[in-house]
Amino acid sequence: MSDLPVAPVPPFEPPYYTVVFTSLRTEADHGYDETAEHMEELVAKIPGFLGMDSAHTPGGLGITVGYFRDEDAIKEWRAVTEHRAAQRRGREEWYETYSVHVAKVERSYGFERGS
Amino acid sequence: MSDLPVAPVPPFEPPYYTVVFTSLRTEADHGYDETAEHMEELVAKIPGFLGMDSAHTPGGLGITVGYFRDEDAIKEWRAVTEHRAAQRRGREEWYETYSVHVAKVERSYGFERGS
Numbered sequence: 001m002s003d004l005p006v007a008p009v010p011p012f013e014p015p016y017y018t019v020v021f022t023s024l025r026t027e028a029d030h031g032y033d034e035t036a037e038h039m040e041e042l043v044a045k046i047p048g049f050l051g052m053d054s055a056h057t058p059g060g061l062g063i064t065v066g067y068f069r070d071e072d073a074i075k076e077w078r079a080v081t082e083h084r085a086a087q088r089r090g091r092e093e094w095y096e097t098y099s100v101h102v103a104k105v106e107r108s109y110g111f112e113r114g115s
Numbered sequence: 116m117s118d119l120p121v122a123p124v125p126p127f128e129p130p131y132y133t134v135v136f137t138s139l140r141t142e143a144d145h146g147y148d149e150t151a152e153h154m155e156e157l158v159a160k161i162p163g164f165l166g167m168d169s170a171h172t173p174g175g176l177g178i179t180v181g182y183f184r185d186e187d188a189i190k191e192w193r194a195v196t197e198h199r200a201a202q203r204r205g206r207e208e209w210y211e212t213y214s215v216h217v218a219k220v221e222r223s224y225g226f227e228r229g230s
Contacts, residue, residue, distance in 0.1 A: 008137035008176060008214045018135055018218050020180055022123035022168045026228070053137045055170040055178040061123060063170040063178040065135055067216075091226055099123045099225040101182075103133050103218035110214040111206055113141070 009051035009067055011108030016050060017074055018105055019066040023098035032094050035086050042080060048073025074102065124166035124182055126223030131165060132189055133220055134181040138213035147209050150201050157195060163188025189217065 025032075043049055048069035056062040068074050077083060090098075140147075158164055163184035171177040183189050192198060205213075 006176065007139055007212050011214045011216060018133065018216055020133055020135060022170075022180065024122055053176060053178055055137075055172045055176045057170045058173065061121065061168060061170045063168055063180065065137065065178060065180075065216075095226060095228070097122050097225070097227045099126050100223060101126060101133055101180075101220045102222040103220040105216045105218040107217040108215060110212070111210060112212045113210070 008110075009053050009065075011110045012050055012067065012105075014105045014108060015070075016105050017068045017071065018101075018103050019068065019074060020101040020103065021064045021066070021098060023062045023064075024060075024096045025062065025094055026096050028093045030093075031089070035089065039083060039086055042082060043077055046073055046077045046080075049077070123225075124168050124180075126225045127165055127182065127220070129220045129223055130185075131220050132183045132186065133216075133218050134183065134189060135216040135218065136179045136181070136213060137216075138177045138179075139175075139211045140177065140209055141211050143208045145208075146204070150204065154198060154201055157197060158192055161188055161192045161195075164192070 040052065043052065043066065046068075050067035050069060052064065052066045054062070054064045066077075068077070155167065158167065158181065161183075165182035165184060167182065168180045169178070181192075183192070
């Protein structure tokens with residue numbers, strides 16, 4: 001996953017969906033970065049995918065939030081074969097523990113300095 | 116905010132709410148850590164507050180996700196005077212840009228190694 005200081009994904013007009021993925025990694029690293037990058041490329045191709053935010057505290061928690069227009073977009077992403085394989089490897093190797101919260105956005109707002 | 120490798124907040128039984136706060140900081144730092152820690156103490160006192168996950172990529176994005184039982188809990192947190200003051204300082208000094216997504220969780224699940 002990129003560590004560039006990109007801006008957060010802007011708020012969209014509700015309703016839309018967030019998928020909040022919070023995780024603690026194992027020490028195992030082989031293939032993780034490549035897979036994460038590849039997943040970013042794949043999810044971007046899903047119709048109804050709106051964007052993604054990622055942050056990772058060194059040695060601590062990682063949080064990825066995906067934004068989707070509707071449930072169908074999430075369903076389509078869940079069905080992608082390579083995504084399922086990556087999830088399996090995640091459970092086998094990369095993650096000590098994770099939580100997923102799928103939620104429908106009811107309200108959103110943002111702030112930009114100088115605007 | 117603590118950088119300890121704590122576990123992610125576990126999934127709760129839906130429905131509940133997530134407040135996703137994604138931000139990019141300015142260079143200004145004075146008082147930020149103290150205020151963030153104080154906010155963590157304050158929000159924990161709100162009835163219906165369930166937990167909070169935070170991750171911060173050095174030099175990049177910060178993500179904080181708060182979990183609340185219902186809208187009333189979020190409303191109560193929004194009304195806390197010190198919280199409002201901290202938000203104001205955030206806009207004046209600490210944040211270059213941020214987004215907030217308030218969403219109702221419909222589905223949640225988790226994984227724990229060895230369980």
